[in-house]
Amino acid sequence: MENEIGNNFLRRIIRNDVESGEVTKVVTRFPPEPNGYLHIGHAKSIHVNFELAQEFSGVCHLRFDDTNPEKECQEYIDSIQEDVRWLGYEWHGEIRYASNYFEQLYEWACDLVDQGLAYVCDLSPEESREYRGTLTRPGVDSPYRNRSSSENRDLLERMRQGEFDEGSRVLRAKISMASPNINLRDPVLYRIRKHEHHQTGTSWVIYPSYDFAHGQEDAIEGITHSICTLEFEDHRPLYDWFLDHLPISNRPRQFEFGRLNTSYTITSKRKLGQLIEKNIVSGWDDPRMPTIAGMRRRGFTPNAIRKFCEMIGTTRSDGVVDVAMLEHAIRDDLNENAPRAMAVLRPIKLVLENLPETYCEEFQAPCHPNRPELGTRKISFSRELYIDEDDFREEANKKYKRLVIGKRVRLRNAYIVQANRVERDADGNISIVYADLIPDTLGSDPADGVKAKGVIHWVCAKTASRASVRLYDRLFNHPSPDKGDLNFLDFINEESIGILEEAMVEASLTQATPEQAFQFEREGYFVADRYDYSADNLVFNRVIGLRDTWQKIEEGV
């Protein structure tokens, strides 16, 4: 297994711990705050935590770090659980909540107070900021720093009783205002928030801070390896400080890895929220969103997302992963697993004039060219077909391998045809191409030896169904839309969605199920929309196009 997915520093650390007997049962956790939808960056974290636990026969918890009721709600709790499950992971035991431990956390706070290691501070938020100092200047002790334990205890209890206003007091650890690590300058442990909590209702008006909660939550749950992202590295001394000074026997240890950044993508919850507010996208699950829900609706598979996470590795360096890698992951999965079908996105009619009006034939076409075990599906063929307007030109150079007047082309899974002439509509656009079917070319080359240059897809006009096809593309046209001073809103790709209402698809596609993915041959991978697809309202989303070297050639000319 380790050869399969390579090596990384976390795996090495855990392996050492297990081999040395330091750790007997590996326990990790994925600890999201329920204040938004999960995105591709979370997927990496989920993957890291669950896979590591699995690899070492351990377990992984799902814990909601719900210490800030103002930003959290049940909708997010529900969506997060759904997304984790959809990705294919099952957490160990019940869902955990930081709020399950509020009483214990409070007791520990009292403990610190009794030890003279925490105090109630009456500084306002503004004053507090001034006393904290700056990156280069040490902080100054709060005038309330030396209150007696009993006074602190009294004040803390009254904070809990709701006697004081929000912002008027906090409980702080007494560490050092001169620490070069700003997180150690008497950090806040509890703040007053008279806000209903989605889990605990109105039973609390004071809430623990992240720093005071996280390590202790880990200890309570017996977490052995607490894995988080790099920005928490400066908090580790504090994480350890609480464990050192509280009556806790478990020793979880924190390790940090580099957050995922992907080109042409933003993952800031605030900014993603703005896209929704400004109606640039339809919601958290818009198929262009980098959220798990969005990617799911777009047609990504859990398998592809997991593969992607393996591909990018886990390190302590922070870089930007090319979104092309993500695109590769989904193409790779769908190429292997998606059944093929034919769909004409921009139809023009092809009439085979040498066939009788009533001509009708049926073929069995393989569902997958490289996997015969996936079976076949029935496709029908008649005098009138639809082909894509891009697949016909009245004249073209020899690089163009599709249908041209006087030339031949193979109809995928069917006969070779030769174009004769066109008919135009009132606007002068080609509306019908007339052609002849070359007899006896089903599964073999023409008797006259004149082969077809290329292959195009088609659908039978008699049996095809109209479908709505949504062509999605990258949401941004800049590789780092929110880097530095850039405003991501300036780089919205206006062509990130294109809706084709008149696509024509082969009859078998009326039998799809929502979220089923197909390769529309020569076009790309498409998925039946999770919500809007039904047998009488065919709606497909383009997940990703096929690799297109022809387009490169054309653009290069």
Add this chain to the structure above:
RNA sequence: UGGGGUGUCGCCAAGUGGCAAGGCACCGGGUUUUGAUCCCGGCAUUCGCAGGUUCGAAUCCUGCCACCCCAGCCA
């Protein structure tokens, strides 16, 4: 100018003193009833830079440079 990190091909990433894996992207060629897939080949004399130690350094030492994170009663 304080503290904590990171620097290996365009991107991700192995490598942990013995002579630069792999993937993505890209470029050639072959197969092909998808201009797809697949297959074959190419793609870092060099590891941020400069010194030093060593028979030997991406790996050890010294100095420098660049970039990221931290001054929420957010997580």
